Amino acid sequence: MDLVIEKAAVLIEALPYIRKFNKKTFVIKYGGAAQTEDSLRESFSRNIVLFNHIGINTVIVHGGGPGISKMMAQLGKAPEFIQGHRVTDKETMDIVEMVLGGLINKEIVSSINRTGGKAVGITGKDGCLITAKKKLLKSSTSPTPIDIGLVGEVTEINPxxxxxxxxxxxxxxxxPIGVSDEGETLNINADFAASAIAGALKAEKLILLTDTPGILNKDGKTISTIRKDNYLQYTTDATITGGMLPKINACIEALDTGVGKIHIIDGRIPNSLLLEIFTEEGVGTEIVL
Ligand SMILES: Nc1ncnc2c1ncn2[C@@H]1O[C@H](COP(=O)(O)OP(=O)(O)OP(=O)(O)O)[C@@H](O)[C@H]1O
Ligand SMILES: [Mg+2]
Structure with a gap:
């Protein structure tokens, strides 16, 4: 009986959020690192279907790092990352397009549709959604920028x-695959693509699902809030490194373009999206102005 009462309380707690988020837009970045288990993919899909049933306009932007690296290894190519970005030559770009735009995209679509949703898989090429230009990285040791190949940064979103x-x-x-003005296909870090799409849609929320409980401090504890005016301390003292670097930078860009709230949460916890959105406590790290 206690359990039933508790369940009813959970529903009541969710009610104000259900009202508040009706007709609002959520952009969800589904990290490759959080897609590794079938059961997690199923729980993710159920959460998305629930959002749609209560009238939230959901957009999913997905990564697929582990799947791309696995296919590269099968084809005898060693993945290389600089400042959290995948170095992308033409062969790697073809692999990214096949694995990310094909296999992974359709796996997510099919999982949502099996759960009762109506998902459609596209890349940034479809409907001229993502226009991009070649991204060059700043070097800490030289004035010459670092060329990481066919990696793009978003120049325009056509929603x-x-x-x-x-x-x-x-x-x-x-x-997150974009096209340059010259027609070149570019690999875009999914965090940046999600952030730009959230900005273009003036989304209520941007939620990034990854494989850590949030952004961790040097003691391995989750930092509950990071503000725009203090995030640099974490990048300069190397608390934030690797794949978390583009993520925090993408979050800051999203804040600058007017996205309401941004959360980095643990995609390995079943129903983590629901916990974040429909409970008072929230989970993970929130990034705020
Ligand atoms: N301070 C930090 N807190 C948490 N994770 C960190 C931190 N610094 C670096 N990381 C790394 O960032 C990783 C998350 O980024 P990663 O790019 O691997 O995953 P993702 O973006 O969710 O997946 P994908 O790139 O496939 O979309 C973590 O697994 C961790 O290794
Ligand atoms: Mg990443």
């Missing part, structure tokens, strides 16, 4: 295709 899909009740599932 028409997303709006068209939402109007018809579909959930867009987006692989």
């Amino acid at each position: 028409e295709i997303i709006n068209a899909l939402h109007t018809q009740g579909f959930t867009p599932v987006i692989a």
Whole structure:
């Protein structure tokens, strides 16, 4: 009986959030690191379907780092990362497009649809969604920027295709591949793609699901809040490194473009999206102005 009462209390706690988020847009970055188990993918899909049923316009942007690295290894190529970005030559770009835009994208779509949703998988090429230019990284030792190949940074988001899909009740599932003005295909870090899409849609929330409980401090404890005016301390003292570097930078960009709230949460916990959105405590790290 106690359990039943508790369940009812949970539903009541969710009610104000259900009201508040009706017709609002959530952009969810589904990290490759959080997609590794079938059961997690199923729980993720159920959460997305629930959001749609209560009238939240959901956009999913996914990564796929582990899957891409696995395929590269099978084809005899060693993955290389600089400042958390994958060095991408033409062969790697082809692998990214096949694995990210094909296999992983359709796995997510099919999982959501099996759970009762209406997902449609696209890449940034579809409907001219993502225009990008080649990204060069700043070097700490030389004035010459670092060339990491066919890696892009977003220059423009055209949200028409997303709006068209939402109007018809579909959930867009987006692989972060962009095209340059010259027609070159570019690999875009999914955190940046999600942040730019959230900015273009003026999303209520941007949620990044990854494989850690949030951003961790040097003692391994989750930092509950990071502000725009103090995030640099964590990057300069190397608390934040690797794949978390583009993530925090993408979050700061999203804040600058007017995204309401940003959360980095643990995608390895079943129903972590629900916990974040429908409970008072929240989980993970929030990034705020
Ligand atoms: N301070 C930090 N707190 C938490 N994780 C950190 C920190 N610094 C570096 N990391 C690393 O960042 C990783 C998360 O980024 P990563 O790019 O690997 O995953 P993702 O972005 O979720 O997946 P994908 O890149 O495939 O979309 C963590 O697994 C961890 O190794
Ligand atoms: Mg990443």
